[in-house]
Amino acid sequence: MSRREAAAAVSVHPRTAAEWDLGIRKSGGRRIYADGRVVDYKRGVTTMTSPALAPPTAALEKLIDPRFLSVQEREMIRDLKASGSSMRAIASVLGRSASTISRELGRNADALLGYLPHGAQRKAAARRPRPKNAKLAGESDLRDYVKAKLLIRWSPEQISHTLVKKFPDQPEMRVSPETIYQALYVQARGGLKREIQAALRTGRTRRKHHQSGEQRTSRFVDPMxxxxxxxxxxxxxxxxxxxxxxxxxxxxxxxxxxxxxxxxxxxxxxxxxxxxxxxxxxxxxxxxxxxxxxxxxxxxxxxxxxxxxxxxxxxxxxxxxxxxxxxxxxxxxxxxxxxxxxxxxxxxxxxxxxxxxxxxxxxxxxxxxxxxxxxxxxxxxxxxxxxxxxxxx
Structure with missing residues (x-):
């Protein structure tokens, strides 16, 4: 449909719809442009926001890799969910797995407004930048718990699963076994003191590859x-x-x-x-x-x-x-x-x-x-x- 028809369907002024097409948003009496300019009409001030805080719409909507959901796919998820489609039905339409749809709705939905595709895109983009701070690098209750269990010779896998049972309503008390191993073995990531490594059953201070030299992976995309x-x-x-x-x-x-x-x-x-x-x-x-x-x-x-x-x-x-x-x-x-x-x-x-x-x-x-x-x-x-x-x- 035309932009005017689309604007009438969602009850907004055609001029507002035109601004949306240009990546312009309004918030608290301010007009926020796609290039980072913020015009505050109440104060008569124009400023530039940090690109990291307000990235351009084009950058947010750019498809990084086909394995990541795009804005268009998130819009389809919202529409299909609103029509009553199940997660498996949505996954079938998009050609994705049902677990992908389940994780998307669980991670990126708004607690009050429900699932909003552009809000979900912003949340996903905010989690994308690397490198991230190591989860066990700073002082925290999670770090203290992991350290205490390692000292009584619990394995990282035992610690990870016990956290889920002991703190079912505290998502911040979650850590994967691999993250614990990273904190122990990779000093650049910091996190846990070297003497704790002695609590590991292997007693190693370095990781050992399980793959032997004879188990080489193919060097080429096309199989040899x-x-x-x-x-x-x-x-x-x-x-x-x-x-x-x-x-x-x-x-x-x-x-x-x-x-x-x-x-x-x-x-x-x-x-x-x-x-x-x-x-x-x-x-x-x-x-x-x-x-x-x-x-x-x-x-x-x-x-x-x-x-x-x-x-x-x-x-x-x-x-x-x-x-x-x-x-x-x-x-x-x-x-x-x-x-x-x-x-x-x-x-x-x-x-x-x-x-x-x-x-x-x-x-x-x-x-x-x-x-x-x-x-x-x-x-x-x-x-x-x-x-x-x-x-x-």
Whole structure:
């Protein structure tokens, strides 16, 4: 509807509605503007409020992240709640969990006026700034209680749950087990004296990670397909067209050259990376190089877990080549490529600027390597093996 119709529906003057659209609020004879100006007509004074105390409307309503409720969603919560919808029904409409709606109504509703979407947005924004003061840093009844129980060797979890039972009507007497651990272990957060740490059952003064080194999380957004899932015919080099790849880097890791080795013929291809070796640059360079191959020689690519392969999913979509990733610290899983990188250091010594070499230089080096007879090939050259492969297929 138009603004005039909307103003009539909520019984306000159209001029007031226009001011609302501009972020102007009226309070106690004052007009408060979105930029922080406050005009007091009774006193004839114009002042500027602190941005922290009165942030602009645009800043308040800006969507920080999709996981946070927006002003529009809060307005829908208010409207649906007023129409009698249940929390689960509201959650279904918004595509949120029912617990999110329950927490929103519990935390941000006004004690007298009920749930107001813009008031709820201001409350949520006020809680957002970081860092916050540690809950157990200053003197308080909560801190005294926690300290007393730690001294008689209660665990943080026991303390946290007992607080709920003992002080059911005092929300300020609440603390999570993690907050207690933070106060004990992180001195920067302060809170509890170091001698209290001895009351913990472990007796440790530092936290210990439960995750072992073998339980590494994926480095990339797109899940990796590990080398253990690579088919047997690739492993025994029976089928040509499967490649191993890596980067050799120059001085201070500022420049790089991509290297590709075909596992059956040991044929080498070099990827020119003139400017940088970001994931996008490496992906585009690999796509351009691989595109020169016939389809039956574009089987798969095995790489280590370097950050330069973060865009492996789009590489696979462009080339139809599956990328397999080696295990951490396992260079032998790309043995042919590691050997080739060693040979390439004759041409591209370490601690030199690799950006000085152009595509013609790389092609010349690749031709020399592919023209060398190899013991593992019965003293054939990689170029000869590839030629025979192309002629027979």
């Amino acid at each position: 397909v590990m080398i253990s899932e690579r088919p047997p015919e690739i492993e025994d080099r029976a089928v040509p067209g499967h490649w191993e790849g890596d980067l050799i880097t120059g001085a201070y890791n500022q420049s790089a050259i991509g290297t590709l080795v075909e596992r059956t013929t040991r044929y080498v291809m070099l990827v020119h990376l003139p400017n940088d070796h970001t994931a996008e640059t490496v992906r585009d360079g690999l796509i351009n190089t691989i595109s020169a191959l016939p389809a039956h020689l574009r089987g798969s690519l095995t790489w280590d877990q370097g950050a330069e392969m973060a865009a492996h999913k789009t590489f696979t979509l462009a080339t139809e080549m599956q990328v397999y990733f080696c295990d951490p610290a396992s260079p032998w899983q790309r043995g042919s490529n590691e050997n080739t990188n060693g040979l390439l250091r004759q041409y591209f010594p370490k601690s030199t600027d690799l950006s000085a070499y152009g595509p013609e230089d790389l092609e010349h080096v690749a031709q020399e390597l592919n023209g060398r007879p190899r013991k593992t090939l019965g003293w054939d050259t990689p170029a000869e093996r590839l030629r025979d492969l192309l002629l027979t297929t």
